[in-house]
Amino acid sequence: MTAARARVHDAALVTFDERRTAPTTEMSRPPGLRLQLTRPRADLTVLTAAGDIDSSNVAELADLLWPALLVEHSSIVLDFTAVTFLGVAGLELLSAANTYAPHRGLRIVLIAGQPAVERAVRAGSPDVALDRAPHLASCTTITAAAREREPARMLTA
Structure with missing residues (x-):
C-alpha cells in the first residue's frame, strides 16, 4: 500500500497523504506559448x-x-x-x-x-x-x- 492516494478534481491533481489531513494541490498547466x-x-x-x-x-x-x-x-x-x-x-x-x-x-x-x-x-x-x-x-x-x-x-x- 502507498502512503498517498490521488484523485483528479477540476483539472487539478489533489494528493492526500494518509499521515496528514490537508491536501496538497498541483495545477496541471499546459506549457506556455x-x-x-x-x-x-x-x-x-x-x-x-x-x-x-x-x-x-x-x-x-x-x-x-x-x-x-x-x-x-x-x-x-x-x-x-x-x-x-x-x-x-x-x-x-x-x-x-x-x-x-x-x-x-x-x-x-x-x-x-x-x-x-x-x-x-x-x-x-x-x-x-x-x-x-x-x-x-x-x-x-x-x-x-x-x-x-x-x-x-x-x-x-
Missing part, C-alpha cells in the same frame, strides 16, 4: 512558435503576426515545428492572415511538423489552405520561386 520573430533576409519574416496555441494565448501570436503582414516582405514563414497543440482560435487566426496576405502581395508558408498541428490544419481545410514546407531550409527555395512568379510592382509617389 513561446514566440520569436526574426527577419533572416529582407524579403523573409520567420515567426517561430513553441507550445500550445489556443484561445488563452492566440492574441500574443496575433500581436506578432499582424504587424508582420503590414510590412513589405514577399513571404512570412510560420515555424510551428515545436507547437504541440493548435486550437480553433489559432486556426481562425491563420485563416484570416492567409486570406489577407495576398492583398499585401505576401505569401504565408507553414512548417507544421507535429502530428497534432498537421491534423488541426487538415481539419480546418479549405479555410486554412496555407502553403506548406517540411523545414525552414526549404523555405528559401519556396520564397525564391514565389519572387520569380510575381510581376514587378510599380512604386508610386
Whole structure:
C-alpha cells in the first residue's frame, strides 16, 4: 500500500497523504506559448512558435503576426515545428492572415511538423489552405520561386 492516494478534481491533481489531513494541490498547466520573430533576409519574416496555441494565448501570436503582414516582405514563414497543440482560435487566426496576405502581395508558408498541428490544419481545410514546407531550409527555395512568379510592382509617389 502507498502512503498517498490521488484523485483528479477540476483539472487539478489533489494528493492526500494518509499521515496528514490537508491536501496538497498541483495545477496541471499546459506549457506556455513561446514566440520569436526574426527577419533572416529582407524579403523573409520567420515567426517561430513553441507550445500550445489556443484561445488563452492566440492574441500574443496575433500581436506578432499582424504587424508582420503590414510590412513589405514577399513571404512570412510560420515555424510551428515545436507547437504541440493548435486550437480553433489559432486556426481562425491563420485563416484570416492567409486570406489577407495576398492583398499585401505576401505569401504565408507553414512548417507544421507535429502530428497534432498537421491534423488541426487538415481539419480546418479549405479555410486554412496555407502553403506548406517540411523545414525552414526549404523555405528559401519556396520564397525564391514565389519572387520569380510575381510581376514587378510599380512604386508610386
